[in-house]
Amino acid sequence: MNVASGPRRHRHSIATVALGGTLGEKLAAAAAAGFDGVELFEPDLIAAPLTPEEVRRRLADLGLVLELYQPLRDIEAVPPEVFQRKLRLVSAKFDLMQRLGARMALLCSNVSAQAIDDDDLAAEQLAAVADEAQRRGLTVAYEALAWGAHVSDYVHSWEVVKRAGHPALGICLDSFHILARGTSLAGITAIPPDKLFILQLADAPRLRMDELQWSRHYRCFPGQGAFDLGSFLRRVLAAGYAGPLSLEIFNDIFRQADPFRTAVDGRRSLLWLEERADASAPSDSGPGAAWAPVSRLPAGASDLRGFAFVELDAPPETTKGLTRLLTGLGLRRTGVHRSKPVELWEASEARILVNSGRRSVPAHTRFSVTAVGLDVAVATPVARRAAALRTPPVPRHRNWDEADLVGLEAPGGVEIFLCEDGSPWRGDFDPCTDEYPFSATARLAGIDHVAFAQPLTLFNESVLFYRSLLGLVPLESQEVASPNGLIRSQALAGGGLAGGALAGGALVGAAGGETVRFVINVPVLGGGRAESHPVQHVAIRSDDIVETARAVSAQGLSVLPVPGNYYEDLAARLGLDAASLETYRRYGILYDEDSAGRVFRQFYVTAPQSGVLFEIVDRTPGYAGYGAANALVRMAAQETAPR
């Protein structure tokens, strides 16, 4: 192995079952996302109006390799008379594969009650299947399903393949089956590389359910779940595997999503995963020492300094209300853009751009968050990384003398702008010298986080976007029962003290010193009111929330009312002193503390009919959450508050 020859290129592949739409759409989407090949899931072929020859031509036209035809099921370890019927079926499918131009078939370990617990029988029958394959120039990859009747892990499937000793028979490794069961990875390097026929990759959230159901509904792309796929991939590659990295994902959401969007998401996950394999700790056995880097991703930002600004769309008829709200919060208008109807509002490091020139605001809201600026040391690497990750750049009109910002379109249409150190973007604003009738005592410090309400179909994609592009690290997700249904809330954080996260490390417990935080909220089921009336949050950090609350209250802003029951429960549970409790009650401040006694306090400012809630938060350094315990109260208050 020549380490100096640069990254090894593994072909990228995706199973058609991972994508929604018709077979034609699936193939076109895979090609458009830059995949080198596909696994063809048999039901997709059966349901397609294309003949096998037409599929072959379509693949060739699209530049796609047919990596795998799948799956053959319940074939091996059966009584001889049953096997004869199975062999006829397999032979017919091998004939079909030749017409398709497929080279390899996937054969899953038998799950039926008919299966006999006899490795020699299984090996003998698999060898007979492999004979049929070899006669046609095909190969067969044997996969241990986690719920296989007798063969349910790769150690066992390799044992059977070894006994069969057939050149056309090897094994398929599927990360889901191995990681879901927690099978040791140590046996992988014991398998000769030329017997590692194909590697299927899938991540999954950590769920406690039957493996079959978990596998069939909840798999997701690498980086979207809880498995350590970086170490897994490193181990497999260290064993000498040279075939494609193939995504085999069964996911209810992907099935109903736009296949072109899903395919890009999948491709992004493989690019990210290769980088993780490079970064993972070397394997504790095997030839891992001679690691040849596999990543083809530019490194991206070296750090994230924090939020440069949050930009709101505010149609002209709403700017007055928004302006009053910002003023009441203690922000001041410090600049007016020289060529666009955009104002800059500031308080300390909290900066809000108010744009009255766009018209992208949904009809039922009055204003919405459309862009976020992030401070970075150098923006160009991020732009390069974004392009490699197939992130669409944001077209941006500007005058010749105005700052050029790198802009990226995040899932849901929000724009992320990268603002370099010394970037002249603030120079595009003429300074204002407005007078304010009150003193600035609001103690605001900066933007704490931005929360986006998104449709369910964008959940996985959003997590991977922020993780792969900005190096943010997902925290444990929360489920919150709102009056409109159950909401899944996923926070991602990075930058600052957690700067190491930019290398993609797993954040076991967030440090609390992160400088960039996003929260993605989706309904756990699609449809419903939560999806049709999304609410975004802009959370501004205060270094004295009571002081801020007093100032805001003095300005006559409307604070989201918090039920008295909430404070009675707080008193019963936590034993706060009566004076604090009374203060919190007066100003509608919600309170949470973590197991280490670190405190999080927050209150919300409402704007009638607005799709944006402004939130003031105050966190003890190290508190890593977002007051999830208070979310139900907040959501119910939103429902019952006057609008």
Added chain:
Amino acid sequence: MNVASGPRRHRHSIATVALGGTLGEKLAAAAAAGFDGVELFEPDLIAAPLTPEEVRRRLADLGLVLELYQPLRDIEAVPPEVFQRKLRLVSAKFDLMQRLGARMALLCSNVSAQAIDDDDLAAEQLAAVADEAQRRGLTVAYEALAWGAHVSDYVHSWEVVKRAGHPALGICLDSFHILARGTSLAGITAIPPDKLFILQLADAPRLRMDELQWSRHYRCFPGQGAFDLGSFLRRVLAAGYAGPLSLEIFNDIFRQADPFRTAVDGRRSLLWLEERADASAPSDSGPGAAWAPVSRLPAGASDLRGFAFVELDAPPETTKGLTRLLTGLGLRRTGVHRSKPVELWEASEARILVNSGRRSVPAHTRFSVTAVGLDVAVATPVARRAAALRTPPVPRHRNWDEADLVGLEAPGGVEIFLCEDGSPWRGDFDPCTDEYPFSATARLAGIDHVAFAQPLTLFNESVLFYRSLLGLVPLESQEVASPNGLIRSQALAGGGLAGGALAGGALVGAAGGETVRFVINVPVLGGGRAESHPVQHVAIRSDDIVETARAVSAQGLSVLPVPGNYYEDLAARLGLDAASLETYRRYGILYDEDSAGRVFRQFYVTAPQSGVLFEIVDRTPGYAGYGAANALVRMAAQETAPR
């Protein structure tokens, strides 16, 4: 117990957590559905803007009893110093309960790592809690959660309660925890009735997952899942339980649905369940012999004869296309309504009403199924039953001399009309004497089934509606991967040979001789294209599908094209003879056979841009399914067919 005194009335109750919306909406919905009381889920109170006193008044105004305040968690079997803190919390909650007017608190078995496996300690601490309760005139019901750290079934929780020996302490039985774990019911009658403090009822689909997750997301109302709740309830009532029947349901769909609709659904489930308890086999122990009937439901239809008609809305500009389609299928126009723009089309027992006077058709379709007529011996009992089940009647304009049909609104807005033996509804049509240019050789026999595509939120309600009102029996549901996402397909059948089903019996395997069949199709996730472009089916039974296909083909109708790949797979799997295969291929006939070799064949006729597919089916007597194996092919063909 006085058997002759007529049905025992148990109060009906529902937990606020079972309903979406705000607390105010939940309470109003429970009252509107006729519940006698509610369980108050603590987070619903905490998030509500109502004071405890206001909640108490609201309950009184609505005529609702507060049956239970829930839940107290992780209280018992802890180290003494921890318990002192717990007891202070519990005392505060008991004070709150007094203000609410609650009488009983639910205390769940400890699930925390802090819990000590010591029944005596648990009993001692529970007795101390019960002391606090008793001092305030309250009681405490101890519930074994299936995932409790040490106490996880009712036999054990009863053992602890027995040891505590406190008059204010009893147990809560929750059907989910007992039936999910398959705990024997035999111990229930061993518990003195005065210690059976509260009965919580929930059904659930049979899933293989962690009980916590199963319980928190997938519970449903009795009759919507797979548990035998009739026998369970009979057992508990036979043990002498005299308290409320209380629905405690955690369900993601209900959480995002209209609470008023969900509450009616829940109330319907309890009425149905009481009837099932009456009908269940007597308990094998305990005082079951002295059974006092509890049902308050009128018996309903004595039988269902079959489909009287299917009514389609067809705006005037679409009737020509529909007419050509019906003619091509071999139906003839036999009547024109005397006072409405409705035509009657017939072929043997298959009758279609074409209504060009309504305008309820969704904009993106050309026509839709809006009503179904069912033949019954006598309609009045069904109307009485429907009213008892809170089913809205359908207002129907008619002239004084026209037939009066009992009409019921099914979930999704479809109208179900009950057509009595000898009902004069056909007399409202003037006979037609149209000439047809071809002979009627289509061999049509009648309506086989009607399939409705519905939003996810109506799934459970639909199942219970057809089950409770018409006595149809749900078959095992199927999941089908369509190009637009995963679809759950639930068939319900009854009438005919399965007439016994009207008593509500469980249909283990359908007999295949049912005369009324409906299929409910919903996307497994809400939102998405499957929900926004619903497709209904009207399936007409043929007694010779090949003959029908020839006739339809000769009429130039467009048959849904079936991919050649489908027939190649059929040949490989089933070894059909070449001639049959060729015939099926020519006419686009799909083929399925069950394990007993019984055959189901079907083909679809398409109408451009229509929301209705006409399907011709031919089933060997006894074949009970709907060709689920072919559904993917059909759905993909729908997507790729020219429109």
